[in-house]
Amino acid sequence: MVNASERDVAGAGQNASGPANAYTDAIFLKDGYFCFWHFRMPSTLKRAGVIVLFFVVLTVPVITFGTAIQTYAFDMEYLNESKTAGILRPKYWTVTEEKYIATNGATRRLVVLKDQAEQGSRIAKYVYLISSTPSGIFDLPVPVVTRVSQKDLVNYYIDQALRSSVGARVISASIKDRNGEKVYSVEWSRLSAGKIRYRVFDEFIFHGDTTYQVHAEYSENFPVLRERITRIVQSIRFIKN
Amino acid sequence: MYVFLQKTIHVRLGLLIAFACTFLAIGGSARAVSQNVNITITPDFKANGLWSLPADTKGVNAYGFNEKLENFGATGVTSYRFRSAANDKGPLTTTDEASTIIVPNTYTSDSGIKNLYITYDITTALTKPVALYEFWVAGGGYFFSPKVTITYPRGWKVLSVWPSATVTDQSISITYPTDTAYVSPVLVAFTPADIGSGNTIKTVGRYTLIGPVASVAKLEAAVSGMAFLDDVLATSLGIKAPEKIVVYAADLTSVDVGYEAEALAAKPNVVLYNKEFLDKQALWEVKSILAHEVAHLAEMDQRLFKGATYIAPWFKEGVAVFVENQARPYIFSNAKEQSLADLTNRTHMFGAKELKNRYDRPFDYLFEGGVGSPVYDAYTHSGVLLADFYTRLGVDGMVKLFSVLKGKDASQVNPLHDSDVLVSTLASFTKLPADEQMFPHKNSKNFEQDVIALVHPEYSGADTDALVQYIQQSVPKYLDGAVTSGASPTPITAPSLAPSPLPASSPRAVTSVAGACVLTRTLVLGARDSATGGEVSKLQTFLVKAGHLNADLVTGYFGNMTQAAVRAWQSASGIVSSGTPATTGFGAIGPKSRAALASQCGK
Known part of the structure; x- marks a missing residue:
């Protein structure tokens, strides 16, 4: 399990997905996202490198693109343990990553992004990135998922979610093409403990042998969160096949 | 909790x-x-x-x-x-x-x-x-x-x-x-003089059903087929259901009781059923939930645990799940319905492989839940513990266990202490180490065989065929826009999970006792016809003829009532009258019982 924080962005010598101090983090601006690349660097150059990178990250985009970019200047792309996919993580959000065996035997990787300021019943927003086999994502036997279309698998997921939720409503459900990937997307809402209505996003991407699910929720008491949450949900990128 | x-x-x-x-x-x-x-x-x-x-x-x-x-x-x-x-x-x-x-x-x-x-x-x-x-x-x-x-x-x-x-x-x-x-x-619990338009009160046997007319009709259909519950409680826990039970179908969304609950039990005899779930559940699911909640009413009414489970909910839920699962042979109308329920994770029962996989996760004393350890699974795991205890010691062991627990005191502030008390008490009967108490047969080389009484059968090709058919034909086409409704949608009522009604097939009719004398296998709690060449039904047919089992209970499943009947027959026949299936064979059909059965059947 790895806990990362915004300190990693500052290149403090700790890497969220590797041994501490084994690498120096360099940050590049790539396609509008801030990414980690990992390479060895002589220790004497670490501080200088970090300072230069800070300058690049924090000043150049502002100078070049103005305040619109500054809004997102604290976001970064988090690479999950398997290095197959990344998703935006807002500054001050924490990341927890774990791998476990689901009851149906499938291995599931789970990346949880939460605002570190929110605890317990005060949690108003969070994002999960789950990856597994289709059987692991949809909790169905392999002989079933191999015979059911991707679309019907997602329909089944939605149906199960509605069965086990209170006051659930589907807002929209669609299939989209995004960056060359077919994305099955559903936006719905439900009532939760504390009598709060949550807006829920689920997106499914069947990428090679792996299925990715991005699951996000935010309290409808804070509609301003919608923009940030949807940006995170839609930010998934695949690093390698 | x-x-x-x-x-x-x-x-x-x-x-x-x-x-x-x-x-x-x-x-x-x-x-x-x-x-x-x-x-x-x-x-x-x-x-x-x-x-x-x-x-x-x-x-x-x-x-x-x-x-x-x-x-x-x-x-x-x-x-x-x-x-x-x-x-x-x-x-x-x-x-x-x-x-x-x-x-x-x-x-x-x-x-x-x-x-x-x-x-x-x-x-x-x-x-x-x-x-x-x-x-x-x-x-x-x-x-x-x-x-x-x-x-x-x-x-x-x-x-x-x-x-x-x-x-x-x-x-x-x-x-x-x-x-x-x-x-x-x-x-x-009160009801005002005027219960409001659209609501009704109906008495069905021991049940007083209250709520919207449609909800009461569904509850009536469920409770009308639940006469088995007395026998299940008597033969699994050795206790009785309350003589009167009030079931109220309510909108629980504004009630301060954790309103994601499907239902809850309130002392001494009230079941509050979340109307929304009731509306979208199949009849078997309603029966299953009622069996679970009535088990809670019974254990609360008879104070089975005194203070020992004050804040160790896993044990109480394990008891209720155990009863719910003991009632399975009488809840489902056919095997197809049951396997579909299991495969879509709508029941509190694992398959053997699922149980083994579950053992890779820690036991959750407090049911905190999470993506990797859902509360639903924790309930199911707790039910396994109680079922395992039952298979080892039978209903007599259950009665003795609760007798001991009634004398225990609880810390009432420390859930681990309460859980420790519970585990050590269980272990004092089973003589198992704590780890195996919480994870039955964890290290067994014949795991799938050893847990057969604790799990549902592994799915067959026909089962997966049915599930594929269900997903393709019965699940709404949400992604086709069939059920989305814009920014202010009406609530979706999910369809019933139950497949189209099939001709009643359970319990099976007793048409002949021919062949009932020939048993070749050892039959224990949890055995099924499918795994024994129909010998469970043969045994049950014999027990009916011998007067130890109701004819309605020839189901092909060796449940607690069959076990009770076997014990009664064994005692009456002088074969064995004490012990457990594992120690003396009391409650199981082994060589001696098979010989006696063949002998009696020919007379």
């Missing part, structure tokens, strides 16, 4: 934290030797109680008095107004911790103070068919509550009272049991 309120939530345990916070806010145990509590609720309710403390209770003088009148889903206002608190010396300052909780701040018991008076006003606005009045005192959980009287408005009907009470037209006189290890709330 709602043990302290004597309620049990079927699925959601969200108020555990709320209780813990309340308990901590209220403080520890108390020092006073006795006190009187006088509650006046006006204008419609009045309640007077006498509470006293055991002489040896030590601690801080801090008590909480929590009263509320819950009118499920009501849009009207039920307001509470705290008037005063006083003891023998005069008025007390208090802290109003919540709208319905009062905490006296300066009560000092070591100066000869024995009486404490609390006065509330309640203005009721009842708009729904059922109201639940609740009053409880917290302060360490050791209050004696020998007398409580409540007056209620003319025309109202009392549906349920706990503790046992004398009920007249407008008053209730409650007598508390002398055993005080429970924190003992008063729970009274």
Whole structure:
């Protein structure tokens, strides 16, 4: 399990997905996202490198693109343990990553992004990135998922979610093409403990042998969160096949 | 976790934290030797109680008095107004911790103070068919509550009272049991004279069904086919179901009971069923949930655990899941329906492989849940523990276990302590190490065979065919826009999971006893026809003929009732009359029983 924080962005010598101090983090601006690349660097150059990178990250985009970019200047792309996919993580959000065996035997990787300021019943927003086999994502036997279309698998997921939720409503459900990937997307809402209505996003991407699910929720008491949450949900990128 | 309120939530345990916070806010145990509590609720309710403390209770003088009148889903206002608190010396300052909780701040018991008076006003606005009045005192959980009287408005009907009470037209006189290890709330369910348009009350056997007309009709269909429940409770736990049961289908979304619950049980005999779930569930699922909740009513009514599971909910839920699963042969109308329910994870039962995979996760004493460890799985795992205990020691072992647990004391503040007590008590009977107590047969080389009585059968090709068909044909096409409805959609009612009704196939008709004399396999609890070449049915047919089993119970499944019948026959035949299936073969069909059976069958 790895806990990362915004300190990693500052290149403090700790890497969220590797041994501490084994690498120096360099940050590049790539396609509008801030990414980690990992390479060895002589220790004497670490501080200088970090300072230069800070300058690049924090000043150049502002100078070049103005305040619109500054809004997102604290976001970064988090690479999950398997290095197959990344998703935006807002500054001050924490990341927890774990791998476990689901009851149906499938291995599931789970990346949880939460605002570190929110605890317990005060949690108003969070994002999960789950990856597994289709059987692991949809909790169905392999002989079933191999015979059911991707679309019907997602329909089944939605149906199960509605069965086990209170006051659930589907807002929209669609299939989209995004960056060359077919994305099955559903936006719905439900009532939760504390009598709060949550807006829920689920997106499914069947990428090679792996299925990715991005699951996000935010309290409808804070509609301003919608923009940030949807940006995170839609930010998934695949690093390698 | 709602043990302290004597309620049990079927699925959601969200108020555990709320209780813990309340308990901590209220403080520890108390020092006073006795006190009187006088509650006046006006204008419609009045309640007077006498509470006293055991002489040896030590601690801080801090008590909480929590009263509320819950009118499920009501849009009207039920307001509470705290008037005063006083003891023998005069008025007390208090802290109003919540709208319905009062905490006296300066009560000092070591100066000869024995009486404490609390006065509330309640203005009721009842708009729904059922109201639940609740009053409880917290302060360490050791209050004696020998007398409580409540007056209620003319025309109202009392549906349920706990503790046992004398009920007249407008008053209730409650007598508390002398055993005080429970924190003992008063729970009274009322229905107003006018239950509101669109609602109905119907009595079906022991059940009083209340709610919207359509909901009551569905409940009636469920309870009409649940006569088996008495036998299941008797042969699995050795206890009885309440003689009267009130089932109320309600919108629980505005009720402070963790409203993601599908249903919950309230002492002594009320099942609150979340109407939304009731509406979208198949009949088997309704029966299953009712069996679960009635099991809670029975265990609460007979106080099976005393204080030992005060905040260790896994054990209570394990008992209810165990009963729910023991009822499976009588809940599903056919094998296809059952396998579909299991495959879509709508039951509290694993397959053997799933159980083994589950063992890779830690046991969750508090059901905190999470993506990798859902509460639903935790319930199921708990049911496995109880089922394993039962397969080893039978109903007699269950009765002895609860007899011991009734004598246990609980820390009531430390869930690990309570769980330790429970595990060590279980192990004192089974002689298993703690790890294997919590993870039965974990290290077995024949795991799938050893857990056969604890799990559902592995799916077959026909089962997966049925599930594929269900997903393709019955699940709504959400992604085709068939059921989306824009920014202000109407709620979606998910379809029934049950497949199209099939001809009734269970129980099987007893048409012949031919061949019933020839058994070749060892038959134990959990055996099925599918794995034994039909020998379970042969055994059951013989037991029917021998007068030890009801003809309706020839099901092809070796359940607890079959086991009970086998034991009765073994005793009557002088084969064996004590022990367990594992030790003496009592309750199992082995070589000696097979020979005796063949001998008797030929006569």
